[in-house]
Amino acid sequence: MMPLHAFYDLEAPARADALVTARDALGNEQHDRFETLREMLAWGAFLQFRVGIMPQQCEGMITGEPSGLLSRLDPVMSRLGFTQPVPTGPYCRLYERPDAAMVCSSPPSADFEGNQVFTLGGGDAGALRRILGEIATESSLEVEVDEWTPPLQ
Template identity: 65%
Template structure:
């Protein structure tokens, strides 16, 4: 996966086939191993969950090798990879970042967010469902997500990166004045003085 490699996750076909051949993972018609987690403290492997609703893909969930509680990650693998790429290569390389919560009365928060982001010159690198928003332009990147299978309640955690605090504040201001969205920032990195 090149620069997009996850430090402790192995998505290679060789590793996946070896896990099944060595019976480290037992075949299950509901779950297909797609990422082997080598962290021994929290070996939550990535699986496709074929029982979950799908949009041209399958839901990505984490669990222990042979069962246990599910920790849903993303509605699709493409959303997970695109979200991770934007976080790693764009948001985390920006000089100023903030994290918080977007909320509105509409359970489909992205239907409120999309028009404003497009009017501000943002594009989406991939098409996403209602639980994952990915937006970018030269000077700023916004990613937001909500856990799959949770009821859509009109709120999503967000991370926003930009060239400076002014760009981020202006963007958050436009989001809240040009839509029914509310934005609550929990943390600025670096901290604002």
């Protein structure tokens, strides 16, 4: 098993940057990963150095109507006290407040419209459940958690 290599597609410009794709070293099928290199770098750093240091984390999927999924999520997160430390486009979000942080992303492809993969970190499982519950009840979004780190007892 080899990790995929990232490629910068200069023929697909976006917001003064370009599309980031990934594929294996043999040049097989490529997968669009991030709309811009700047978002990929910000997402990775935020995931590792903000979300990843939280005592409890969960990963999953937020699903909703394809048009404007993030525009419906943004006000909920704002009401919960989250800010967006880095401006992002229509396929990526970074949210933080003092006690919690979340990254969301989806590949810039029509196949994934209406879906955002998320990783949320906070002090404990109860705090994360309250945040996810607010997202699910205050909007037309569905939340599915796939994994807790560390696993819940």
